[in-house]
Amino acid sequence: MKRTEPTHGEDPAMPAQPADGSGDAVIALAPDQVMAGAAVYSRSILAAYDVWVLGFVCSAVWHCPRRHMLKHYDRNVGRRHLDLGPGTGFFLDRCTFPADRPQVVLADLNDEVLRKTAGRLARYRPAMYRRDVLQPLEFGAARFDSVGMNFLLHCMPGDIKQKAVVFDNVLPYVVKGGRIFGATVLTHGVRHGRLAPKALESLNADGVMSNKDDSLADLDAALGARFERYQLRVRGSVAMFEVSVV
Template identity: 45%
Template sequence: MPSITTEQIHAGQAVYTPNMLAIYDVLVLGLSNRWIWKCSTPRLLAHYDRHISGNHLDVGVGTGYFLDRCRFPTATPRVALMDLNRDALQFSARRIARYRPETYVRNVLETIDYDGAKFDSLGMNYLLHCLPGDMARKARAFDFLSPLMSPGAVVFGSTLLQGGVARSFAAQRLMAFYNSKGVFSNTQDDLETLTRELEKRFSAVSVETVGCAALFSATVNGSGA
């Protein structure tokens, strides 16, 4: 099995420059989600509202849109942001500055250097389809992140798939374009494998498809995933 290069790892997040982050909400959350991926942003926000805790780690932070809009169960949540892209971290941290977020520059496909307090929820929205490798490889991110989670913590998120979901012609074309540019790496991602990799690691796994997105949630086992 060929190794994943540093260039491949960085390609999926390199597109998130300050200029791109400035238009991301309109381009992706406003247009692509509704018209191309057929999974509306309000539906993704509801997924956050359902699963987020007051002690939360968000990985692959984007613009911080969902953390800015979601309903935390407490007025003073502990929020941490983790991403390989410093621009995305800074953008998101500014957006939710009222929560005084912790920020961590980390690669989730390797052992994560962290010795702080553990978290009760983990959000991974639109991250997996940007990670290189097949689903079995990119699911290793769960292995590296699980030690940061409390027993019984909820892991949730969403990802865009190519197999096992409904994809319009426009979705097929846009995915092919993003894969050709290295922004996406999901040509081998399918619903069955995602579900299997989650069930290997967690309990109470739920995976729902909306358009060509899979919305998932799972529980970290009592002794750790």
């Protein structure tokens, strides 16, 4: 696993998408499991997410305080950035972009997530797309310097081999030297704290997470099969990955 420093290419066409998503193309219906995973994030859940999940759970349960994921954003985020499953936009709101006016695109199946994050990032005038990341993303001529997918994989159905199609779907839109990065909670191959096993069991049973078969070895294999240069860091139950596209 090798690491390279991020570089940024020339300006491509960006998605000509209204910020309110009104111009979105019709997409095929996603499988029920995909929709169920997205639907968990209601307005009330999103209101508590930063304090409860990113504040308490990340530190006390997953043993990966959110500051480490913020550093992950700071290290990898580019001027033209696509975020898949942006949650509340916590990290996008706080990270240091390499430009005063970055171009930010948000993609998620959940309209509440898109509205929440877009409102928080209104200063960047982000474009919003309702997309199932397991399907072709259909961004046309758009190209990005970075793609983030923080806490996305562990919410997606299937095992890592099935989820890894998200890397295939996004790769055509990343410029040479661009970065693909994210973090995910794993069940196997990482060192869990005392609270993690029961939390994983409960969250998978409730459909909040879908990672009972996710392992560090499978994530490493999925990245290694697709990318020449990548790095994995493990902190507690969380694996943070970053890829340099060549």
